[in-house]
Amino acid sequence: MTAYEEQEDLDRLKAWWKNYGNSVIFGILLGVVILVGFRYWTQHTEQQLHAAAGLYERMFQDIHGKKSGDARKTGESLINEYSATPYAGMAGLMLARLDFEAGDVAKARERLQWVLEHADDAAVKHAARLRLARIHLGSGDKEAALALLNIKDRAGFEAEYEELKGDVFVAQGQREAARSAYREALKHLPAGSPYAPMLNMKLDDLGPEKAS
Known part of the structure; x- marks a missing residue:
């Protein structure tokens, strides 16, 4: 390749970069942002699930320990803080049972309706229905x-x-x-x-x- 050809290629590269360089940089930055965002979302989701699972286990133990008051508080916290997790629907079912056993049929009905409208798990929705x-x-x-x-x-x-x-x-x-x-x-x-x-x-x- 002659010096002239090299200069010609360099000029083409400069012209291309002038026209498309900003788009390339933007694409790279966008890719980095998406990757970082996805990793953050994945980590955040795992943390949410882990925390919700811990609250659900505590609620389950409280119910079996006849500590209905503690179970209610834990269940309410789970639903309020981690409503997007599968454990929220299961907690709603248990809270509805506590309400029904306590004679608060209206509250039990309200809880089950919430589970029916918000739970993602099909089995939980069927149980609520x-x-x-x-x-x-x-x-x-x-x-x-x-x-x-x-x-x-x-x-x-x-x-x-x-x-x-x-x-x-x-x-x-x-x-x-x-x-x-x-x-x-x-x-x-x-x-x-x-x-x-x-x-x-x-x-x-x-x-x-x-x-x-």
Whole structure:
């Protein structure tokens, strides 16, 4: 390569850098910011999960130690400070149970509604929905209970939904609809399930099936 060609290449490089240099620098800086931000977010998320897990464990121990007051305080702190973690939904379920056992049905209903709206874990949401439906049924609001149970995505909880639907139908005096729901629940139970005898008892309580 001659000195002229080298100078020509250098001039092209200078011209390119003049036109695109700022964009290159910005791209590099943006990449660094994104990488640092991602690492910070990952570390922050792990810290949040670790702290929430510790509070949940403490709440669990308080409940088993019959320290409901301490369990409430811990659960409230968990939900207020770490609502974005999966542990918040589980804490909400336990707080709702404490409220219900204390006779505060309205508060239990409020807690379960919060879990239903904010929890990310499907199993936690199903648990909240089923418990909320039971509370509505126990309060005499059969239509509200049925509305909660009539959903399509019930994967893994079909038996629980169908059994509770059967209970609602019994309360409404719809014996044949209840019979159908209990039978559907039995279909979804695994072989040898300890819940099968109870469902069969509910079927027996309905009396003889109407002749078609």
